Amino acid sequence: MAAAIIDGRAVAARVRENLKEEVAAFHAKTGIQPGLATVLVGEDPASEVYVASKRRSSVAAGMADLHQHLPADTSQADVERLLRELAADPAVSGILLQLPVPAHLDPAPLIELIPFEKDVDGLTTQSVGLLAQKKPGLRPCTPSGVIELLDAYDVPFEGANVVVIGRSELVGRPVAQLLVNRNATVTIAHSRTRDLAAVCRTADVIVAAVGVKGLVTADFVKPGATVIDVGIHRGPEGLSGDVDFAGVSEVAGLITPVPGGVGPMTIAMLLSNTLRAAELQYQLAQQ
Ligand code: NAD
Numbered sequence: 300m301a302a303a304i305i306d307g308r309a310v311a312a313r314v315r316e317n318l319k320e321e322v323a324a325f326h327a328k329t330g331i332q333p334g335l336a337t338v339l340v341g342e343d344p345a346s347e348v349y350v351a352s353k354r355r356s357s358v359a360a361g362m363a364d365l366h367q368h369l370p371a372d373t374s375q376a377d378v379e380r381l382l383r384e385l386a387a388d389p390a391v392s393g394i395l396l397q398l399p400v401p402a403h404l405d406p407a408p409l410i411e412l413i414p415f416e417k418d419v420d421g422l423t424t425q426s427v428g429l430l431a432q433k434k435p436g437l438r439p440c441t442p443s444g445v446i447e448l449l450d451a452y453d454v455p456f457e458g459a460n461v462v463v464i465g466r467s468e469l470v471g472r473p474v475a476q477l478l479v480n481r482n483a484t485v486t487i488a489h490s491r492t493r494d495l496a497a498v499c500r501t502a503d504v505i506v507a508a509v510g511v512k513g514l515v516t517a518d519f520v521k522p523g524a525t526v527i528d529v530g531i532h533r534g535p536e537g538l539s540g541d542v543d544f545a546g547v548s549e550v551a552g553l554i555t556p557v558p559g560g561v562g563p564m565t566i567a568m569l570l571s572n573t574l575r576a577a578e579l580q581y582q583l584a585q586q
Contacts, residue, residue: 302526302551307444310451311563315360318570322361325574325581333392333577334363335419335569336385340378341371341401350397353566360570365391371401378404382412392577393419395569416579419572422468430476435579437572442474444564445506445527446481452553454504454525457482462499464488464515464541465508470529474506495519507541515542523552529561538562 326332335357339350354364367381378400385391394417400406415425421439429436449456461483465471471487478485488498499505499519507515508529520526530541540557548554555561 302548302554304548305448305452305527305553305555305560307448307555307560307563310448311444311567313451314447314564314567315356315570318360318567318574322574325577326361329581331392331577331581332361332363333573334365334390335393335395335573336365336367336388336391337395337397338367338369338378338381338385339397340369340373340404343399346397346399353395353569356566356570357573360574362392362570362573363390373404375404375409378409379412382409386412386414386417389580391417392580393417393569393573395419416583417576419569419576421473421572427468427473430473430480433480437576437579438477439469439473440568440572441470441508441529441561441565442477443568443571444561445474445529446477447564447568448527448555448561449504449525452525454553456504458484459503460484460486460501461504461506462486462488462502463506463508464492464495464499465510465529467508470508474508474529478506509541511541512539513541513543515547517543517546517550520547520550522550524550525553526551526555527561528555528557531557531562 322333337350337353354366358364385394394413396409410422413423415436418426418437421437426436430438461478463471463475466487466489475485475487488495496519500521502524504525506527512532526542526547528540528542532539538558
């Protein structure tokens with residue numbers, strides 16, 4: 300039997316519609332219009348497309364577009380200066396440093412200049428610690444999008460076996476933390492895992508965040524399991540994921556397609572984080 304498809308575009312559209320209303324209500328209540336400062340250094344074509352899409356979406360949600368574009372040869376000190384200015388600027392609710400930055404820049408100290416209450420990517424050491432300790436803070440966008448999709452389709456992952464394939468700081472680790480915080484029994488598999496297929500067959504939910512095209516095949520999947528594909532690969536035939544969609548959808552109960560699954564959720568959760576950031580700063584200012 301073919302799996303039911305998780306429609307990420309529809310869920311993302313719903314999240315964005317709700318956010319538009321929440322942004323308007325927050326603006327009416329506080330007089331504050333949430334503002335997103337995307338920071339792009341250089342002219343990487345893929346990054347330009349991503350940033351343009353984030354800017355368009357934030358404006359559509361009623362937020363201020365506070366984009367900053369720096370030339371490719373900007374020094375580390377000048378990027379740091381801009382990030383410090385944005386950190387201190389009360390009009391800026393969220394700061395997003397678009398990665399990768401040009402090779403002469405060291406991204407780690409740049410990311411650390413983003414205060415936790417403006418860290419809409421959820422990548423600073425402080426945000427990672429807040430997630431690990433289950434304290435309020437901003438969570439990374441793609442992992443939050445995975446949880447939002449599971450919730451939207453009422454996937455019962457509390458107590459369930461979830462296998463996350465991948466342990467990156469951007470996706471694998473934070474998605475595993477979010478799932479543990481929601482009481483899933485989580486296994487993190489990675490490049491050194493022995494017999495990955497056997498590990499995955501124990502899963503009620505598989506989250507593939509590997510970066511290897513078509514790695515997850517039908518023999519990895521317990522019949523009826525939910526399969527979430529975070530991978531994105533560009534090929535001559537278009538986009539595809541870490542999951543062999545045709546084969547796996549014959550076995551799984553629910554599955555995300557690529558494109559149209561996790562991808563659309565990432566920007567929706569970025570917008571959600573920008574509003575949460577504005578709310579958090581408002582609360583901190585009241586104390
Ligand atoms: P990454 O390269 O940083 O991490 C990949 C992880 O997979 C590593 O932890 C590695 O141990 C593990 N791995 C690699 N080969 C493996 C193998 N053969 N078996 C088991 N584990 C293996 O990648 P990332 O940043 O986490 O991204 C993963 C994928 O998700 C990429 O395709 C990326 O393009 C995509 N991505 C999508 C979105 C989105 O919005 N949909 C966002 C971020 C990343």
